[in-house]
Amino acid sequence: MSKLLHRSLKRFIIYSGLVLVCSIPVYYITISFLWQYEMDEHNIILTDEALREDRFLIVGAVTLLTVIFFALLMAGFILLNRKISHQLWQPFYKSLGQIRNFHIHHQRTLSFESSDIEEFSELNQSLAKLIAGNITAYDQQKEFADNASHELQTPLSIIQSKLDLLLQSKPLSDEQYHIIEDAHRALARVTRINKNLLLLTNIENSQFMDRETLDFSGLIENSISQFNNFITNKNLLLEDAIQPQVFIEGNKILIEILVNNLLTNAIRHTAENTSIKISLTPHLLSISNPGPVALRQEQIFRRFATASSLSPGTGLGLAIVKQISNRYGWNINYSFSDGLHTFQLLY
Amino acid sequence: MKILIIEDEVDLAQSIGSYLADEHYLCEYAVSFAAAMEKIDIYEYDCILLDLMLPGGDGFRILEELKTQGKRDGVIIISAKNSLEDKIKGLQTGADDYLTKPFHLSELAARIYSLIRRKQFENVNVIEQNELKINLLSKVVTVNEHPIPLTKKEFDLLLYFISNKNKVVSKSALAEHLSGEVADMFDNYDFIYVHVKNLKKKLSEGGCENYLKTLYGTGYKWEI
Numbered sequence: 001m002s003k004l005l006h007r008s009l010k011r012f013i014i015y016s017g018l019v020l021v022c023s024i025p026v027y028y029i030t031i032s033f034l035w036q037y038e039m040d041e042h043n044i045i046l047t048d049e050a051l052r053e054d055r056f057l058i059v060g061a062v063t064l065l066t067v068i069f070f071a072l073l074m075a076g077f078i079l080l081n082r083k084i085s086h087q088l089w090q091p092f093y094k095s096l097g098q099i100r101n102f103h104i105h106h107q108r109t110l111s112f113e114s115s116d117i118e119e120f121s122e123l124n125q126s127l128a129k130l131i132a133g134n135i136t137a138y139d140q141q142k143e144f145a146d147n148a149s150h151e152l153q154t155p156l157s158i159i160q161s162k163l164d165l166l167l168q169s170k171p172l173s174d175e176q177y178h179i180i181e182d183a184h185r186a187l188a189r190v191t192r193i194n195k196n197l198l199l200l201t202n203i204e205n206s207q208f209m210d211r212e213t214l215d216f217s218g219l220i221e222n223s224i225s226q227f228n229n230f231i232t233n234k235n236l237l238l239e240d241a242i243q244p245q246v247f248i249e250g251n252k253i254l255i256e257i258l259v260n261n262l263l264t265n266a267i268r269h270t271a272e273n274t275s276i277k278i279s280l281t282p283h284l285l286s287i288s289n290p291g292p293v294a295l296r297q298e299q300i301f302r303r304f305a306t307a308s309s310l311s312p313g314t315g316l317g318l319a320i321v322k323q324i325s326n327r328y329g330w331n332i333n334y335s336f337s338d339g340l341h342t343f344q345l346l347y
Numbered sequence: 348m349k350i351l352i353i354e355d356e357v358d359l360a361q362s363i364g365s366y367l368a369d370e371h372y373l374c375e376y377a378v379s380f381a382a383a384m385e386k387i388d389i390y391e392y393d394c395i396l397l398d399l400m401l402p403g404g405d406g407f408r409i410l411e412e413l414k415t416q417g418k419r420d421g422v423i424i425i426s427a428k429n430s431l432e433d434k435i436k437g438l439q440t441g442a443d444d445y446l447t448k449p450f451h452l453s454e455l456a457a458r459i460y461s462l463i464r465r466k467q468f469e470n471v472n473v474i475e476q477n478e479l480k481i482n483l484l485s486k487v488v489t490v491n492e493h494p495i496p497l498t499k500k501e502f503d504l505l506l507y508f509i510s511n512k513n514k515v516v517s518k519s520a521l522a523e524h525l526s527g528e529v530a531d532m533f534d535n536y537d538f539i540y541v542h543v544k545n546l547k548k549k550l551s552e553g554g555c556e557n558y559l560k561t562l563y564g565t566g567y568k569w570e571i
Contacts, residue, residue, distance in 0.1 A: 146428065150400055153427035154356050157449035161362035164452040167515045167566065168366070177565040184519050191449055195429070202430075226529045229538040253431065260529065268533065 004119045008084050015076055023069050030065060034058060091115040095124055102131065103209060104138050145201045152194050159187055189314065196316040199257070200303075203323050208251040216248040216255070220280060223259045230267050237275035246282050248347060250328050258324045261317040262287050262343055269341070285345040294336035301332070348463060350374050351392045353383040353409065354425070355402050363396065366452040367459070369513070380404030387413060392420045393466065394459050397442070399426040399433070410440040421462045425450065451520035453511045460510030474509060476571060479555055481505065490553040500525060501546045508559060508569035517566040543567060 034057065091113055098110050110131055112124035167180055202208065220242055224231075231238055248255065266276050266289040276289045299305040301322040304315040321343075325332040331346040348371045354360040355378050364374040375392075377383035380403035387395070387409065395413075399406035406424070413420060423444040424437045434445045443465075444458050464483065474481040480489045486502055488495045497505065507524055508516065521543075522536040547559050560568045 150427040153448040158358045160449040161359055161452050165362050167517060174563045177563045181565045184517060188519055230533055233538040
């Protein structure tokens with residue numbers, strides 16, 4: 001086990017040492033040879049002139065040699081560095097690749113390769129610990145959501161069944177029937193809020209991760225036909241300009257929820273005998289409905305922001321829409337002009 | 348008709364039991380995994396209502412056990428879990444139907460009725476009631492041998508009423524039955540009126556006696 005810096009430094013030091021060791025005999029032999037040559041040439045007698053001449057030669061030779069060794073050293077460093085980086089950082093890139101491909105909902109535990117470099121082995125250990133912690137937290141949250149749904153749905157179903165039974169008992173007065181029906185309505189609302197809260201948790205937990213290419217035009221047409229009962233009941237006019245063959249990528253259930261929530265919103269808050277406009281182009285879905293006053297821009301996508309005794313909704317529909325668009329990196333905008341609420345989804 | 352209710356919430360199990368306790372159904376109860384295993388080991392049922400989360404074990408294991416024993420009991424899962432995976436897993440493991448809690452007892456009764464009807468198809472593909480005859484295979488309704496043309500929704504409604512005969516069916520239950528998930532986004536069930544009104548009109552014009560009673564604007568009842 002060694003540190004990353006030490007490892008590369010060690011190699012450089014060893015290499016420089018090797019170059020140094022190699023250079024010593026080369027220097028020695030070259031200078032001796034030059035010296036001998038000079039001796040022979042000048043019959044040992046060294047004149048001042050010769051000395052000066054020799055000095056130039058020696059200095060020149062030494063400089064040349066030094067340059068050669070320097071070049072050798074540089075070339076060696078570059079090659080070594082390249083090789084070391086490639087080799088040394090291999091475990092890092094492997095870990096990086098694993099993290100990049102990791103999705104918490106796939107529940108596939110990561111196994112990092114063991115590395116003999118201290119930093120990487122520490123990094124891998126910390127990553128493994130972090131991911132294991134996250135998986136546990138995710139599992140616990142999922143279990144909590146599951147349990148919460150069970151714990152709440154069960155008493156809700158008991159109430160529902162008791163109300164259904166109560167409805168069967170006789171004799172019941174007109175007033176009693178109405179009390180039961182009101183209780184039914186309130187119960188339906190609680191049930192819906194519970195379902196939607198669970199849905200929000202599930203989206204935040206990054207469930208529904210799978211993506212497929214969907215025929216957005218068909219999906220919207222389908223949703224509209226599902227709402228037909230409610231549209232005709234309110235005597236609304238539906239002006240739709242849906243471009244066919246618009247495709248979108250995402251999870252089918254989530255996209256359906258998004259479209260349904262926007263449609264429900266428009267239908268619910270539109271006065272009778274007016275019209276709703278829906279248009280779809282390859283990058284924009286726009287739904288608008290008439291209304292008297294603008295909604296509070298900064299509030300509408302927040303949970304329970306619109307819930308009041310006046311609106312029968314759960315106050316979660318638009319929060320869910322926002323959450324789903326965030327997940328796919330889409331933009332959902334609200335605007336109000338000329339007595340028309342408009343929601344635009346840019347994808 | 349024998350029905351086994353596997354549900355650990357005694358209150359809910361009893362409500363289901365008393366709703367279903369008319370001449371057709373005999374209900375038995377199991378409140379734990381072990382009790383349920385014992386019952387399915389010894390007896391045969393026309394329909395089993397199965398809760399997935401049980402004390403002592405997972406409901407899916409009961410399904411698997413039924414499968415390995417080669418039993419042909421019809422199974423309807425009644426569960427608080429509403430994730431798609433659970434629904435798919437349940438239906439793939441051999442359940443016939445999946446109902447998410449909370450549900451209307453009238454919806455459950457309709458599902459049980461249709462399950463049992465499917466299981467014994469040969470005998471009961473025609474429902475007869477006095478002058479009214481419903482062929483479930485061809486989906487043709489006749490009154491005194493004269494056919495009554497009904498839309499799909501009206502046919503659905505008629506079956507729903509008949510599977511809950513002599514019971515008060517609330518408007519919200521009908522709305523959910525007809526529109527599924529979409530209905531519970533709205534609190535306004537007025538569109539039900541139209542369908543029921545049309546059904547009533549068509550039946551009476553065909554010469555059918557008025558079995559369908561309206562109750563104080565709250566619900567409806569098929570009385571015989």
